[in-house]
Amino acid sequence: MIKEIKKEAKEIVHKNIVNFIELEAFALIFLIVFSILTFFTGTLFLIGPFLVGISYVYMKVVRDNEFDLRNFFYGFENKNVVANVFTEFLKNIFILAWTILFIVPGIIKSLSYAMTPYILADDNKIKTRSALRKGKLMMTGYKMELFKLNLSFIGWWFLVFLTLGLALFYVSAYYRVATFLFYEKIKGNFEEEENKEEEAEVQLQDKKEVRQEKKNKKKKEQKGKKEKVKEKKVKEKKTKVKPPKERKRKEKKTKDKKKRKEKKTKRGVKDAESR
Known part of the structure; x- marks a missing residue:
């Protein structure tokens, strides 16, 4: 993975070497001038938009083969400048806090949040917490790979030292392109995993x-059955033939006669007993 990334990065840098040197020189001058003008206090707020802007330029070159130095100021636009400032600020606080405890956890945290400038450059609507969380999730399982990639550039940074900074622009461009290609790789894998999870959630929801x-x-069937039973009972009640009035009267008369006879017999029995 690292060899492929570095090979591809070299090809891109060689094709755009003039543009990248121009970008790196401009970025360095901008950073120095701004720091001096603000007595180095503004650097704290500058670093976030600065990293996002330079990442955006490299992103446009690698993806669209489009170089425009004005894209450097993408990180300073009103839409995303606040998120860019606070994300980098919080990221550095987290890294510093872990570094104070132990050096190794600090290195791990710096690797965890290494992709946040590219995430912010890729999505100007993303918020600080979301960017940090996404960067952390994206780097899950890839921290060692990024660490190896960084280690592979030690020789190149030593070359910068040997050339008294003359090789800085080339090495810096090479490193940034390689890092962005690394971001593209893990982003693709991360999105695939997200899609799988979404599909699984959709399937679960469908089930x-x-x-x-x-x-x-x-429930509807049971309700329908109950309603049918009720309707049947109602129909049965309605369809029952009521006896005619004359029949009722006759029945009533016969009942009355029986009652009278019973009363007479009872009286006769009482009279006989009294005698």
Whole structure:
């Protein structure tokens, strides 16, 4: 993976060497001048937009083969400048806090949040917490790979030292392109994993919906059966033939006669007993 990235990065740098040297020189001069004008206090707020802007320039060159030095100020635009400042500020605080505890955790944290400038450059609507969280998740399982990539540039940075900074622009461009290509690789893998998770969630949701539909169907069927039973009972009540009035009267008369006879017999029995 690292060899492929570095090979591709070299090819891109060689094709755009003049543009990249111009960019790196401009960025360095801009950083120095701004720091001097603000007595180095403004550097704290500058570093976030600075990294996002320079990352955006490299992004446009690698993806679209489009170089425009004005893209350097992308990180300073009103839409995303606040997020760029605070994200870098919080990132450095987290790294510093872990470094104070131990050096190794600090290195791990710096690797965890290494992709945040590219994330911010890639999405100007993303918020600080989301950018940090996404960067951390994206680097899961890739921290060692990035560490190896950084180690592979030690010789190149030593060359900068030997040439008294003359090789700085080339090495810096080479390193930034390689890092961006690394970002592209892990971003693709991260998005694939996200898509798989989304598909799994959708499938799970579909299953839940199917189950719910079945339950609702059963409830409807049961309700329908109950309603049918009720309707049947109502119909049966309505269809029952009521006896005619004359028949009722006759029945009533016969009942009354029986009652009278019973009363007479009872009286006769009482009279006989009294005698």
